[in-house]
Structures are given as C-alpha cells and as structure tokens.
Amino acid sequence: xxPKLELLDKPLxxxxxxxxxxxxxxxxxxxxxYVEDLLRSAGITVKEGVAHIPxxxxxxxxxxxxxxxxxxxxxxxxxxxxxGDTVHFDPGSSCLNILDPETQRPRPAMSxxxxxxxxxxxxxxxxxxxxxxxxxxxxxxxxxxxxxxxxVLWYSEKPVVTGAFSASSLNTLIDLLAIESGGRETLRRNxxxxxxxxxxxxxNWSEFASKNLVDLARAGVPAEIVSMPLAGATAPVxxxxxxxxxxxxxISGITIHQLAQPGSPIVWGGxxxxxxxxxxxxxxxxxxxxxxxxxxxxxxxYLGLPTHAYLVAGDGGVVDAQVEMESGMSAVLGALAxxxxxxxxGMLDFLAxxxxxxxxxxxxxIASAQRLIEGIQPRGVSLAVDMFxxxxxxxxxLKLKETRTLFRKEQHFPSGVIDRGLPSPDGTTPDILQRxxxxxxxxxxxxxxxxxxxEVERELITFTQREAKSSGxxxxxxxxCPEPNLTK
Amino acid sequence: MPxxxxxxxxxSIIDGAPDTASSLAREAVASSIPPIDAIxxxxxxxxxxxxxQFAHGQMFLPDMMxxxxxxxxxxxVLDPExxxxxxxxxxxxxxxLGTTKGDIHEIxxxxxxxxxxxxxxxxHDLGVDVAGEKFAAKARELKADIVGVSALLTTTMRNQKGxxxxxxxxxxRSQVRVVVGGAPVTRRWAEEIGAxxxxxxxxxxxTLAHELMQQKLQIVS
Numbered sequence: 001x002x003p004k005l006e007l008l009d010k011p012l013x014x015x016x017x018x019x020x021x022x023x024x025x026x027x028x029x030x031x032x033x034y035v036e037d038l039l040r041s042a043g044i045t046v047k048e049g050v051a052h053i054p055x056x057x058x059x060x061x062x063x064x065x066x067x068x069x070x071x072x073x074x075x076x077x078x079x080x081x082x083x084g085d086t087v088h089f090d091p092g093s094s095c096l097n098i099l100d101p102e103t104q105r106p107r108p109a110m111s112x113x114x115x116x117x118x119x120x121x122x123x124x125x126x127x128x129x130x131x132x133x134x135x136x137x138x139x140x141x142x143x144x145x146x147x148x149x150x151x152v153l154w155y156s157e158k159p160v161v162t163g164a165f166s167a168s169s170l171n172t173l174i175d176l177l178a179i180e181s182g183g184r185e186t187l188r189r190n191x192x193x194x195x196x197x198x199x200x201x202x203x204n205w206s207e208f209a210s211k212n213l214v215d216l217a218r219a220g221v222p223a224e225i226v227s228m229p230l231a232g233a234t235a236p237v238x239x240x241x242x243x244x245x246x247x248x249x250x251i252s253g254i255t256i257h258q259l260a261q262p263g264s265p266i267v268w269g270g271x272x273x274x275x276x277x278x279x280x281x282x283x284x285x286x287x288x289x290x291x292x293x294x295x296x297x298x299x300x301x302y303l304g305l306p307t308h309a310y311l312v313a314g315d316g317g318v319v320d321a322q323v324e325m326e327s328g329m330s331a332v333l334g335a336l337a338x339x340x341x342x343x344x345x346g347m348l349d350f351l352a353x354x355x356x357x358x359x360x361x362x363x364x365x366i367a368s369a370q371r372l373i374e375g376i377q378p379r380g381v382s383l384a385v386d387m388f389x390x391x392x393x394x395x396x397x398l399k400l401k402e403t404r405t406l407f408r409k410e411q412h413f414p415s416g417v418i419d420r421g422l423p424s425p426d427g428t429t430p431d432i433l434q435r436x437x438x439x440x441x442x443x444x445x446x447x448x449x450x451x452x453x454x455e456v457e458r459e460l461i462t463f464t465q466r467e468a469k470s471s472g473x474x475x476x477x478x479x480x481c482p483e484p485n486l487t488k
Numbered sequence: 489m490p491x492x493x494x495x496x497x498x499x500s501i502i503d504g505a506p507d508t509a510s511s512l513a514r515e516a517v518a519s520s521i522p523p524i525d526a527i528x529x530x531x532x533x534x535x536x537x538x539x540x541q542f543a544h545g546q547m548f549l550p551d552m553m554x555x556x557x558x559x560x561x562x563x564x565v566l567d568p569e570x571x572x573x574x575x576x577x578x579x580x581x582x583x584x585l586g587t588t589k590g591d592i593h594e595i596x597x598x599x600x601x602x603x604x605x606x607x608x609x610x611x612h613d614l615g616v617d618v619a620g621e622k623f624a625a626k627a628r629e630l631k632a633d634i635v636g637v638s639a640l641l642t643t644t645m646r647n648q649k650g651x652x653x654x655x656x657x658x659x660x661r662s663q664v665r666v667v668v669g670g671a672p673v674t675r676r677w678a679e680e681i682g683a684x685x686x687x688x689x690x691x692x693x694x695t696l697a698h699e700l701m702q703q704k705l706q707i708v709s
Contacts, residue, residue, distance in 0.1 A: 094642060094643060095642065096642050096645070096646065096672075096677075106674070106676060108680065135642075135643075141646060165643065200592050204592070206592075208590075232550070233549075233593075233595050234593065234595075275549075277548035277549045277550060278542075278545050278548055279688075279689070280549060280595070280596050280599075280671055280689065281671050350672060351642060351672070352642055352672045352674065
C-alpha cells in the first residue's frame, strides 16, 4: 500500500464545500470589469464589481475541468502528470533575493543566479519541473517575467512552472513558449509550462488575475490557481475557515476559466499560510501552514481535480537546522498527501530569498519523501521465509542473491550532502553547508546544456532582441555563450 | 481629575474596549477636563503600553487592532473638543501612508497609521494599490515629512522603489523621508531602493518616525 495522509473526513469536506459555495453566491466574489460580460452571459449576477455565482452553475463548470493532464519536456515526452496522487516537486518561484553562495548573505538575484539554479535543478531528478525561480534584478522589470522564462527554456528541457507579472505580458510569455514548442497548436497539445494565477484574498479576482485566467484558458495553456488565504489576516483565523475561503477562491477562479474555454486545464492550487500574530509575517515553515496546504489540496482531490501546494520552504534567514527541519517536514507531509505539484524548494526567509545550497539539501529531503511514498512492498513469493531458507540461523544475508538484486529498490542512497559516514575526499569533516556547496559546484560542473534546434534558438534570440529593445536591455544577460551567428 | 480616571482611560486602550474609551472620553468632556490632558495623560500612555507589550511579544496583532479601535473611539470624542477650543495636539510630523501599487493589503499599514496618530503624527492614509505618483502628489499637497509605503507580497514590494523614484522625479526627495515596511521587506531592501528607513512593526515605525523627524529638524536648524 501507498502511505497516505488526510486531515479532513468526508463530512467536514462537504461542509467546507457547502460554505464555499455559499460564499461565492453571497457575499460573492469581486471580479474585474474584463470578465463581467463573460459572467453575465452565463447568467451570473454581477453588481458593482461583485459576482454572485450560483452553486449549480459552479458545480457544472467544475465538472468540465480535466481530471488530469500532462506537462511535456522539450523532447515532447510527458514529464509531469497532474492527476491522482502523483507527486512532483519544483523549486519555489519569483524570489527577489538569493543567498550569495560565498557570503551566505542575501543579495538581489541576478540572471546568472537563475541560470545556476536552473542548471542545478536540471541535474536533480527530484525536480520534475523547473520554475521561473527568481526575479532577475539586472533585467528591466517590464520584461522581467518573460526574460526569466527565456532563461529557463534556454537551459532546461524540463517543464516549467511560471507566471506573468502583468495582464499585458502573458501573451509575450505564451509567444515565447510557442516559439520553443513549434507553434501555439503544439503548445496547446503538449504544454511545456503551467502558469500560476493568484486571486487576491479575500475573494477578489483582480484585472490582472482575471485576464490571465481567461487568456490562458483560450490559449489552452494550463493555469494553476495559487490562492493565498492568510489565516487571521486576509482570511478567517481558523484553519478550516481559511480552507473554505481557499475553496471559494478556487471555485470562482475555475468558474471564470471554464466559462472562457470549457475543458481547458486548470489546477486547484495555493500558497495558504497562517499569519503570525506577533510579527505579521507569514511563516511558510509553520506546521499550521502545512496543515492548510494539505487540507486545501484534499478538498481539490475530493472534487477530482489536479492539485498544487507551496511547501518545502523555511522561514529562517540562513540555511540552518530550523530551515531544513521546516522544509524537510513539509516535503514529507506534501508527498504523503499526494499533491501533484509541490513548489517551494530552495526558498527561505518567508519566501523572500532563494538558496541554491538549500535547494540541493531540499532535494535530499524530497528524495526521502519520494522513497517514503513508495511504501513497503512485498518482493518475491515469500516475504522473508525464502531468504531464511537459504541462510538458516547463520543470518548471512549479505551473501544472498536477493540482497544484491533488491537492495537498490529497498534503499535510497542520498548524495554526499547527507552525512552517512562516508569519508570525505580530503579527510575533513565538512558541515552540511560545505557539503551542499560542494554538491552545487559538482552539479554545475557536470551540467551540459542541450541546445535547441538552430532555427529555434535564432528565433528566440530575434524575439528577445526585438522585445527587449524598447526597455533598454543591453546584451542578453544570462545567455553566456550563444553562437555568434545567432546574435546577428 | 483623579489619576485613577486617567488610569481607566489607559486601561480601556490596553483592553481594546472602544465603548469604554468613548464613554471615558465623554465623561472627561463633561467634567471639563482639558481634552489634551485626557489624550496625553490617559489614552496615549495606553497606546504606548500596548506598543511596548507588542514589541516584547506579550500582546498580539489582534490585541493591537482592538486597542487602535479604542483609541479611535476616544479621539472621535476628543478631537472635536480640541477644535472647539481652537487648539490641537502638538504635531510630531506629517505622514502620508499607503500600500504600494498592485497590493491590496493594509493591516500592517493601518496599525502603523494608528500608532503614529497615537503618538502625535498627522497621518493621511492613501489606502491600497497606490501608485508612486499619487504618493508624491499627496506629499506635495500636505508638505509631508514622511512617506510610508507598505507591501505584503514579494511581487509588489518592488513597487516601493517606484515611490522613491516618483518623489525624486517631483523634486521632493530632499524634503520627504521614505519609510518602507511589510512582511517581505528587509532593512537591506530599504537601503537598496534608497529609502530612509525600514520599520519591522508598528512600534518601531513610531520610533523611526521620531528619529527621522529629529534628523530633519537638525538639518533645517
């Protein structure tokens, strides 16, 4: 059996959904003018910017959402399966700062930092997808969202979890993906990326978010709702009350999305958190935050929808025992909950900072979590009797053929980041941060970029130069070695 | 006026009891107690205690919100009385507050505004989702000493820089101090965008505002 963790029983989920449906009808959901006509055409009352969505209609639209879909890698293979209890991880998104690898102090993230993170994540099988992990401070803000996507597409073959910074830039990101995929139709058929779209708590779909939902639906590019109730601040203080709000925000978002294009893929996701009543901070490493994530995703699963959550992040400002305790715990919890995409690895300081060293440590926690959900399997006809028949009471199991053939299935072998007593090459006993740094260097050194086809690279560069020109971007930061003929 | 009356006023703020605070303020007016005394000897010390306890982790944000509500209730009674007397509280400075563009969260900002008001600052709250130009325009209109910019999200804190730039563009930067705050904001971020200060909570915002006013007065003198 596969181990599974659930926090809600069926009657409570039904109550949560019942109240969520009540909320979207009364008081309703604030929506942008952009979607008012769309909603009215479906018979939804919209008064003074507030949509009152009837449960019957919302339920009907929920039924139209695909129960599963895939994200594809550059080679066109399905690499992320948003369905059932399949679990994937990706690095956290949109960080402004990075812990400098040398000083371990936060500083603004640059495009070279994003490239390094992408290279490391590319080498780690624990991450099924990349993310547009950082906001690159050396890139003009008005082109920052699509430029970071370009960097990820340039250096990675994995699917990407991304997002636009404004309503107007979404189409630029989709154009970029279409170039890389070989056209919008191929992108629709084999989506390479999924876009996070965030309602503003409580119950508000802003112009930016509403437009993103509609445009993504019509482009057939998957959307991932990232609802962020902050329990006690922008949502009810009770965990279950926040789960209700999360459900109401997701259902109303799905209503807008499915009205725009029925059957377009969308994910029931979020980054809920508690609100610390002493500091006003939103601790992502708090156990209650993890409980919110698990409960919210359980409601989505109950509806049969693909799910997402924000976990594997810590709150301390440096890579230390606290941060890793928080990150490791939530990695395990998220995996046990069977959440399809778990974002957040590498992040610390209340999601304000990324650390590539933390990312490789988190990868070890993720590997352990992935091993955990494989569970304990019977292997062979007998469980132990046959092996005892061979060794008797001598207990010499090390010599058995079964031992040799099965130990790799039974045991996960962590990298050198985890101290299992292996001697270090230089005889020293490095601490975990040193081991993580070494691991990062090792992964970057062995990373090898797989170029895109020449014509695609040329088109991407031409696109970038054209789009970046008006914002005054000089050169192509982060793209270190394009072939000379590509930049002409 | 017996000290225990001032003590009750102080306690009404600590308890976060707006009805009691309002009632005590009305009693003070009926008893011909100078409104400025009721404010400075009764209610403001209560806010000060709340701020101190909050800073030491002994009170929590919901407590502070309740105290702020009680303070507002008392001031709703006492402010008109001050005006009738043709007086006003000595003003510690003029502050324009708002949540940055793209961000609709205002809990932290409300707390800061409340604490600043309680400590004698004249606060003008622009609300949420405020563009840099609007901050600059209001700062010019009010001849503000300080502009406070809040952000809850990492994606919107970048817009705090736009406020600094808007003030620069309007030629106001030398007269107006910029303070930033919000959950993802750090001192380093404040330095990076050229702000004059970072406040981690409402009480430290008050301390910072006083310090910035001192600096400003020293420069002027």
